[in-house]
Amino acid sequence: MQKSLNKYISDIKKINPDRPINIMEVCGTHTMAISRNGLRQLFPENINLISGPGCPVCVTSLKDIDWILEIVKNYDMQIFTFGDMLRVPGSKNSLQDLKSSGKKINVCYSPMDALNFAISNPKKLTLFIAIGFETTAPLTAVILKRAKENNLNNFFVFSTHKVVPPALEILLEDRKVKIDGFLCPGHVSAIIGSTPYNFIPEKYEIPCVISGFEPMDMVSSVHSILKQITDKKPEVEIQYKRVVKKNGNPEAIKQIYSVFEPSNADWRGLGKIPGSGLCLKESYQKFDSKTKFPVKSIKPKEHPGCDCGKILKGIKKPNQCKLFAKACTPEYPIGPCMVSSEGSCAAYYKYERHGKD
Amino acid sequence: MCLAIPAKIIEITKNTAKVESLGVSKDVDISLLPEAKVGDFVIVHAGFAIQVIDEEEALKTHEYWKEYLDAEKPK
Ligand code: SF4
Numbered sequence: 001m002q003k004s005l006n007k008y009i010s011d012i013k014k015i016n017p018d019r020p021i022n023i024m025e026v027c028g029t030h031t032m033a034i035s036r037n038g039l040r041q042l043f044p045e046n047i048n049l050i051s052g053p054g055c056p057v058c059v060t061s062l063k064d065i066d067w068i069l070e071i072v073k074n075y076d077m078q079i080f081t082f083g084d085m086l087r088v089p090g091s092k093n094s095l096q097d098l099k100s101s102g103k104k105i106n107v108c109y110s111p112m113d114a115l116n117f118a119i120s121n122p123k124k125l126t127l128f129i130a131i132g133f134e135t136t137a138p139l140t141a142v143i144l145k146r147a148k149e150n151n152l153n154n155f156f157v158f159s160t161h162k163v164v165p166p167a168l169e170i171l172l173e174d175r176k177v178k179i180d181g182f183l184c185p186g187h188v189s190a191i192i193g194s195t196p197y198n199f200i201p202e203k204y205e206i207p208c209v210i211s212g213f214e215p216m217d218m219v220s221s222v223h224s225i226l227k228q229i230t231d232k233k234p235e236v237e238i239q240y241k242r243v244v245k246k247n248g249n250p251e252a253i254k255q256i257y258s259v260f261e262p263s264n265a266d267w268r269g270l271g272k273i274p275g276s277g278l279c280l281k282e283s284y285q286k287f288d289s290k291t292k293f294p295v296k297s298i299k300p301k302e303h304p305g306c307d308c309g310k311i312l313k314g315i316k317k318p319n320q321c322k323l324f325a326k327a328c329t330p331e332y333p334i335g336p337c338m339v340s341s342e343g344s345c346a347a348y349y350k351y352e353r354h355g356k357d
Numbered sequence: 358m359c360l361a362i363p364a365k366i367i368e369i370t371k372n373t374a375k376v377e378s379l380g381v382s383k384d385v386d387i388s389l390l391p392e393a394k395v396g397d398f399v400i401v402h403a404g405f406a407i408q409v410i411d412e413e414e415a416l417k418t419h420e421y422w423k424e425y426l427d428a429e430k431p432k
Contacts, residue, residue, distance in 0.1 A: 082403075109404060110386075110403045110405070111403065111404070112386060112404050112405075113404075135402055135407065136402070138389055138405075138407070139386075139405045142386065142388050142389065142405070187400070187402060187407065190400060190407055241414040242410050242411045242414040243400055243408050243410055244408075245408075249390070252389045252407065255389060
């Protein structure tokens with residue numbers, strides 16, 4: 001393994017163009033893999049690996065976080081959520097704070113846990129906080145279908161689900177950060193396949209490689225991006241062939257769009273992106289916590305020093321935030337990028353705090 | 358959150374499959390993979406199998422996978 005890794009690195013040095021190359025990864029698991037395996041240090045200095053909006057918890061807008069917190073605060077419900085959400089700071093508090101003050105907040109491994117609870121406890125209102133990209137949205141779709149089949153009246157979902165490709169387009173249009181290639185997410189692509197990224201090489205002439213998560217996968221994907229750059233043949237390439245097929249998982253896509261429809265969504269750092277959200281279709285409205293549990297107006301107040309928004313766009317690196325590792329640590333996180341196990345700030349804090357930029 | 362784990366399908370009952378991953382077995386939902394069958398390796402995400410792993414590709418690209426698949430073979 002080490003041998004083939006070294007071979008890739010020496011090939012990279014051979015074809016390396018003589019200019020700065022910014023390669024953006026758009027998947028929190030890639031972000032973690034890069035930091036954990038020290039990949040940044042393996043590549044020549046001009047190759048700059050930057051994180052994009054790939055961590056679902058991090059890109060959730062403060063307004064949505066505050067909205068969730070308001071619902072939890074004002075209604076008596078059993079809440080089910082993934083562990084990463086618990087400590088994400090809202091404007092005033094976090095789910096963890098509400099849990100400490102007695103709210104019933106359960107960390108679940110699978111959305112199915114929330115559904116099963118609702119089925120076994122028909123008198124208890126149950127809310128699943130649905131977060132994630134295309135990898136997770138079909139799971140929520142399946143449980144909503146089951147909720148409907150079971151005629152549940154006590155089960156609700158707060159959808160913050162988002163789809164990835166429109167966010168990439170916004171980044172490319174924004175041009176604040178020059179992107180020379182995308183490492184596309186492995187498991188999002190396991191669902192959507194490779195075709196939704198075609199506009200990137202076609203319209204913007206930028207290489208895309210859908211990568212797996214082992215160090216070898218990622219090094220060979222970076223190699224492919226550089227090769228596409230030097231050959232001037234940008235395209236969408238699947239490196240993670242053992243899992244990603246061109247058409248993705250058609251059944252999962254079908255499930256998503258039988259329950260959800262595209263909507264505008266607010267992204268932290270990127271703002272409102274048309275068609276990038278997934279909201280419940282008319283026929284699933286009775287499960288929508290946003291309409292079933294109204295709250296007073298929400299006035300989100302961002303922490304003035306937190307640079308998460310810029311980090312999610314690749315404009316800044318975590319160690320360029322003034323609060324990084326000082327006021328903001330995993331123990332006392334100020335922004336979501338320090339909370340989530342997939343956040344860039346958390347990755348830098350854990351593995352690259354003392355290294356070079 | 359997207360950390361998906363590979364596992365082998367041992368048994369299928371309707372929408373649920375018993376899978377095994379490096380000696381640990383558990384139930385996962387397979388409604389997103391209508392064509393999955395016993396013996397397939399799948400990627401599991403939050404209790405759901407989301408894609409079948411192409412064994413040939415896996416073996417071609419990775420020593421890691423060779424080790425993994427060898428470890429999963431009945432001894
Ligand atoms: S270090 Fe903390 S405050 Fe700074 S950007 Fe990251 S999460 Fe925000």
